[in-house]
Amino acid sequence: MSEQMYSNSKLSVAILGAGAWGASLANLAAANGHQVRVWSRQGSQIQAVLKDVQIVLSAISMIGVRDVASQVQSFPLSPETIFVTATKGLDPQTTCTPSQIWQTVFPNHAVVVLSGPNLSKEIQMELPAATVVASNIPTAAEIVQLVFSSGRFRVYTNPDPLGVELGGTLKNVIAIAAGVCDGLQLGTNAKAALVTRGLTEMVRIGNNWGAKTETFYGLSGLGDLLATCNSPLSRNYQVGYQLAGGKSLTETLANLQGTAEGVNTCQVLMQRAKQQNIPVPITEQVYRLLQGEVTPRQALDELMLRDIKPEYNY
Ligand SMILES: NC(=O)c1ccc[n+]([C@@H]2O[C@H](COP(=O)([O-])OP(=O)(O)OC[C@H]3O[C@@H](n4cnc5c(N)ncnc54)[C@H](O)[C@@H]3O)[C@@H](O)[C@H]2O)c1
Numbered sequence: 001m002s003e004q005m006y007s008n009s010k011l012s013v014a015i016l017g018a019g020a021w022g023a024s025l026a027n028l029a030a031a032n033g034h035q036v037r038v039w040s041r042q043g044s045q046i047q048a049v050l051k052d053v054q055i056v057l058s059a060i061s062m063i064g065v066r067d068v069a070s071q072v073q074s075f076p077l078s079p080e081t082i083f084v085t086a087t088k089g090l091d092p093q094t095t096c097t098p099s100q101i102w103q104t105v106f107p108n109h110a111v112v113v114l115s116g117p118n119l120s121k122e123i124q125m126e127l128p129a130a131t132v133v134a135s136n137i138p139t140a141a142e143i144v145q146l147v148f149s150s151g152r153f154r155v156y157t158n159p160d161p162l163g164v165e166l167g168g169t170l171k172n173v174i175a176i177a178a179g180v181c182d183g184l185q186l187g188t189n190a191k192a193a194l195v196t197r198g199l200t201e202m203v204r205i206g207n208n209w210g211a212k213t214e215t216f217y218g219l220s221g222l223g224d225l226l227a228t229c230n231s232p233l234s235r236n237y238q239v240g241y242q243l244a245g246g247k248s249l250t251e252t253l254a255n256l257q258g259t260a261e262g263v264n265t266c267q268v269l270m271q272r273a274k275q276q277n278i279p280v281p282i283t284e285q286v287y288r289l290l291q292g293e294v295t296p297r298q299a300l301d302e303l304m305l306r307d308i309k310p311e312y313n314y
């Protein structure tokens, strides 16, 4: 496949998942003149949506990715079909990322990760935004870049799909902590410290996984961390904010519109951090808060009263 071949052509795109993010991405591709079909488990037959498509984009919540990938596997697709994953989560059974699941199920296809500071409500309002598409196969990322790029959605390519994917996934846990920080009215200094040390924690986990440090300082890492930690539109931020206000996790999730992936991601991360011996103090306090083991104030004290140490181990 070549980018040249695709640059002026209108592609056939299947979007799996008709939630907030799937619908927004469908609108962006359709606005560029591509033929877009959307599938959701409540609606049309998956077979009809997949027929003759060149791109399959998944915006399914993490909980459904493995099942949907194996459903897709039972239908014939051209070997040229590119898979794009826009899910920000980790598989609880294997700790795999969504792209690792898609690549395992479709080992001979190109897989592209799409991730960035992309609060879907703002994108639906046609406000300007930027994102990143990353793949081990650069031409596949370039094709996906062309499908979604427009005057209101600027798409960058990146050669580190794991780093791009982990940035979008790990920041959700820090966004829960940021919601707690604002809910407790801890101030701007505290928030700056939390987000900065949160980024350090993301880099530490990402490096252990094999991702590149510099990717976390780009749009899909720092960019998405800033967007999610500073916006009440973020479901993950909302979870932390409600917990700080004294609501239980069950009550908070019952009233939440859409998916807050950070809740599940936090459990998976703790499991992996323990196995790999990675220090993750913020994630650990978010985990204990979600488990009901500490109050938001106790979690804050635990973080502040750890042994003092250098900022970096150079
Ligand atoms: N909303 C955003 O601003 C945004 C932006 C970027 C990335 N994301 C990521 O995209 C993913 C989806 O987010 P969303 O906001 O669209 O969530 P949502 O809750 O609005 O929609 C989730 C979609 O996944 C489907 N789904 C859920 N469980 C399923 C299952 N078991 N089998 C099949 N389908 C299932 C739902 O039917 C729905 O179509 C999440 O991983 C999220 O982190 C969201």
Ligand SMILES: O=P(O)(O)OC[C@H](O)CO
Residues within 6 Å of the ligand: 088, 116, 117, 118, 119, 120, 172, 175, 224, 227, 228, 233, 234, 235, 236, 237, 259, 260, 261
């Ligand atoms: O609503 P959230 O917390 O899932 O965040 C949405 C996006 O990930 C922001 O980029």
